[in-house]
Amino acid sequence: MSTRALLVTGGGGVGKTTLAAAIGVVAARRGIRTLVVTVDPARRLADALGTTLGTEPQPLGDEPNLWAAMLDASASWEAIARRHADPAAAERLVANPFFHAATTQFPASQSYAAAEEAVTFIDARAWELVVVDTPPAAGGIDFFTAPRAITDLVGGRLLRWMTGGNLPGRRFFFDRTARPVLRIAGTVLGTQLLDQIAQFFMDLRTTYDGVRRRAKEIEDHLRGAHTVVVTTADPTPLREAVRFFRELPEVARRPEAVIFNRTLPTSWIDADPSGIPEPLASNLRRWAAEAHRQQELRAEFASRYDTRMAVVPWQPEPPTDLDALERLVKASEGLEPVLWDTVD
Amino acid sequence: MLERRLVIVTGKGGVGKSAVAAALAIAARRRGRRVLALSMVGSGDGLATHLGTGPLSPVATELRPGLWALRIDRARALSEYLQSQMRVPAVATFGPVARAFDAFAAAAPAIREIVVIGKVLWEVRHDSWDIVVADGPPTGQIGSYLRAAKTIEELVPAGRIAEQAGWMDETLRDPDHTSLAVVTIPEELPTVETEELLAWLAREQVVGHRQIVANRVLGPLDVPATLPAGPAGDAARLHVALYREQRTWLDRLPADLELPYLFGLLTPAEVAARIADAWEAA
Numbered sequence: 001m002s003t004r005a006l007l008v009t010g011g012g013g014v015g016k017t018t019l020a021a022a023i024g025v026v027a028a029r030r031g032i033r034t035l036v037v038t039v040d041p042a043r044r045l046a047d048a049l050g051t052t053l054g055t056e057p058q059p060l061g062d063e064p065n066l067w068a069a070m071l072d073a074s075a076s077w078e079a080i081a082r083r084h085a086d087p088a089a090a091e092r093l094v095a096n097p098f099f100h101a102a103t104t105q106f107p108a109s110q111s112y113a114a115a116e117e118a119v120t121f122i123d124a125r126a127w128e129l130v131v132v133d134t135p136p137a138a139g140g141i142d143f144f145t146a147p148r149a150i151t152d153l154v155g156g157r158l159l160r161w162m163t164g165g166n167l168p169g170r171r172f173f174f175d176r177t178a179r180p181v182l183r184i185a186g187t188v189l190g191t192q193l194l195d196q197i198a199q200f201f202m203d204l205r206t207t208y209d210g211v212r213r214r215a216k217e218i219e220d221h222l223r224g225a226h227t228v229v230v231t232t233a234d235p236t237p238l239r240e241a242v243r244f245f246r247e248l249p250e251v252a253r254r255p256e257a258v259i260f261n262r263t264l265p266t267s268w269i270d271a272d273p274s275g276i277p278e279p280l281a282s283n284l285r286r287w288a289a290e291a292h293r294q295q296e297l298r299a300e301f302a303s304r305y306d307t308r309m310a311v312v313p314w315q316p317e318p319p320t321d322l323d324a325l326e327r328l329v330k331a332s333e334g335l336e337p338v339l340w341d342t343v344d
Numbered sequence: 345m346l347e348r349r350l351v352i353v354t355g356k357g358g359v360g361k362s363a364v365a366a367a368l369a370i371a372a373r374r375r376g377r378r379v380l381a382l383s384m385v386g387s388g389d390g391l392a393t394h395l396g397t398g399p400l401s402p403v404a405t406e407l408r409p410g411l412w413a414l415r416i417d418r419a420r421a422l423s424e425y426l427q428s429q430m431r432v433p434a435v436a437t438f439g440p441v442a443r444a445f446d447a448f449a450a451a452a453p454a455i456r457e458i459v460v461i462g463k464v465l466w467e468v469r470h471d472s473w474d475i476v477v478a479d480g481p482p483t484g485q486i487g488s489y490l491r492a493a494k495t496i497e498e499l500v501p502a503g504r505i506a507e508q509a510g511w512m513d514e515t516l517r518d519p520d521h522t523s524l525a526v527v528t529i530p531e532e533l534p535t536v537e538t539e540e541l542l543a544w545l546a547r548e549q550v551v552g553h554r555q556i557v558a559n560r561v562l563g564p565l566d567v568p569a570t571l572p573a574g575p576a577g578d579a580a581r582l583h584v585a586l587y588r589e590q591r592t593w594l595d596r597l598p599a600d601l602e603l604p605y606l607f608g609l610l611t612p613a614e615v616a617a618r619i620a621d622a623w624e625a626a
Contacts, residue, residue, distance in 0.1 A: 012357045013533055235612070236358035236390075264582075271575035280576045283565055287579040289608030296609060316585030318532070 004343050005122050005221070007132045009143070010230035011240030015261040018045055018318065019230055020133035021068075022325040023339060027129050028066035029326060032343065035067040035127040037118055039135045048319050057121065061322055069121065071114045071135070079113075080150075084210030089203040096200050110135060112146035116214070119221045129343050132225075141243055144222050144251045147215035154204050154211045219251075226342045227255045232262045233294035238301065245305045257308035257338040260298055264291035264314055310334035345555055346372045348523045350468045350515075352384075352478045352551075354486040354541075355527030356534045360559040360619075362390030363612065364527045364603070365479035367619035369395065373411045374620065377474040380404060380412045380467055384460055384480045384489070388415030391479040396613035404472075412473065418456065421463040428466075454499065457492035458509065465512050468521075483526070483537050490516060490524070490550040519552030527557045528597070530590035535597050558599035559619075560606075562587045601626055 008020040017038055024036035035057050046053060049068055050061050057069040081093045093099050118132045134143045142149075227248065231241040244255055268291040273281035302309055312332040319325045329335055345351055351368060355361035362383075369381035383391040388400040392415075397407050402417035468476045480486055488495075493513040496505055516522050524545070528538040538556065545554060565584055571577035594602070603622050606615055 013359075013531070234358060240357075265575070265578070268575045268579060273576065276572065276576045277568075279566060280568075280572070280580050283583055284576045284579045286607040287582065288575075293607075293609045314582065316582055316589055 005225035007227045011237035016230045022328045025325045026329045033128045038133040084207035111142040147219045151215045233297040259310045262314040263311040350522045352480045354480045366394030366616040369477040370620040380473040383415040393612040394616040454492040454495035457489045524551045524554040530593035555600045561602040
């Protein structure tokens with residue numbers, strides 16, 4: 001079965017997870033065998049999907065074509081270590097306090113784990129469409145650059161700095177006179193931490209070939225995937241959306257479209273409040289100003305990035321079941337054409 | 345909050361964290377206090393635009409009388425930190441050594457964070473300003489900054505960096521000195537994320553004082569039983585539904601301060617000024 005991947009990207013809090021689920025529902029109801037892969041859905045969206053999601057794909061409700069799974073990015077580094085290092089090195093890595101602290105803080109690790117899991121689902125060839133709700137992390141573009149970042153970390157930029165490029169023997173680390181950085185680092189950090197760091201990088205280095213190969217595969221998959229960018233007409237998510245249009249073409253395909261969520265009707269902009277009693281007239285004026293602001297920002301985005309656009313109306317209450325998710329797409333303008341052009 | 349020496353502002357991305365930080369700085373300045381507004385992470389553009397100025401310099405610059413601003417530049421802060429705190433000779437803080445240390449800082453836990461939080465606390469110690477308002481990292485990352493000193497103490501029992509960690513930890517935990525403003529909006533995900541941060545703060549005890557600031561809060565709207573057809577009725581229905589939705593989140597996580605939803609096209613500087621007005625009125 002040939003599998004298409006649709007990555008639903010965008011900044012945090014724009015309704016990306018809900019839209020990914022909604023897209024999954026309409027695709028499945030069109031007869032496309034669909035898996036929705038989501039990160040940590042909000043409580044009420046999980047309720048709307050009508051099931052407790054696990055990391056294994058499971059069918060949703062009575063839908064013959066719809067599956068969903070949740071990405072588990074938590075135990076990722078341990079999994080990387082165990083998969084790619086020999087057992088003794090893996091044990092040492094996992095037990096190293098520096099390993100624990102470094103990996104939980106390395107920003108790309110969550111994105112990498114999510115990307116790796118998503119690719120596993122795409123590779124399974126069990127679905128015609130895999131809709132991936134990407135983790136917001138520190139800028140969603142991470143999702144695409146994480147494989148490279150992981151390879152760089154494991155390949156040891158730090159290791160090279162410490163050793164001048166040669167793969168070192170352990171002894172090298174303790175010859176601190178050899179490199180001034182080690183002398184300074186020893187003074188500042190203390191020798192104990194330095195030893196842990198050295199051990200960490202030496203053990204990590206043994207995973208390099210495995211990690212590099214897998215990261216390359218993941219990168220290739222992401223490069224072939226289709227992307228839509230979700231945003232609202234607010235400054236922070238718009239900046240994030242701009243980043244996708246500017247930077248994504250360098251590492252993957254250009255986004256297929258931008259989806260403006262929580263859109264107010266343009267008909268409000270010029271609505272005449274005369275004859276309307278207060279406080280409804282003032283309320284209309286305020287929301288008309290919002291509708292106008294949104295329209296301006298959409299127009300600016302469209303003219304700057306020359307992209308297809310879809311608008312999804314502002315729904316005050318989140319969808320409570322699969323039908324409501326479907327209605328969200330049906331009520332949108334321009335979303336279905338983008339979808340069918342991409343996945344059919 | 346404005347009586348303290350340091351206010352660190354955090355919040356989930358997109359809730360208006362930088363706008364609130366800028367508004368705080370403006371409100372403090374209106375009270376005649378000497379203010380330093382600084383951006384802890386990133387380009388600092390969010391803070392800059394809300395202060396109505398261009399890109400921020402890594403050196404404190406007076407924007408208008410009594411209001412100074414800077415953005416923390418990590419490499420520069422690291423170099424300063426190595427020299428002034430770690431007593432590393434200046435010559436060693438540039439070139440390959442600094443780059444190597446920066447690589448360390450990128451991979452090693454808490455080092456990048458302690459350099460940044462150390463810079464913030466160092467500015468507070470300075471007598472040039474009465475209050476430092478820090479536009480901090482987002483909710484998801486603030487923990488590693490606030491905890492950096494503790495982490496260093498646990499991870500690095502020896503070394504000069506451990507000696508410095510002690511006073512930083514104390515300063516952050518002094519409730520009369522430091523306050524953490526957690527900005528949120530009354531929606532599900534920001535509420536959940538704020539609750540998670542509050543639970544974490546309760547466990548870790550790394551800051552002495554904290555305040556929840558709810559941004560973009562809608563006011564109540566008195567509507568008649570039957571609404572007219574057309575935009576006025578639709579806008580009223582939307583407002584009432586959003587208001588109800590917001591109140592459920594504010595009931596679940598009450599805010600110490602509610603800031604109003606600002607309608608229509610405003611420049612970032614106008615947004616910050618309006619929030620500062622609301623702050624003063626509260």
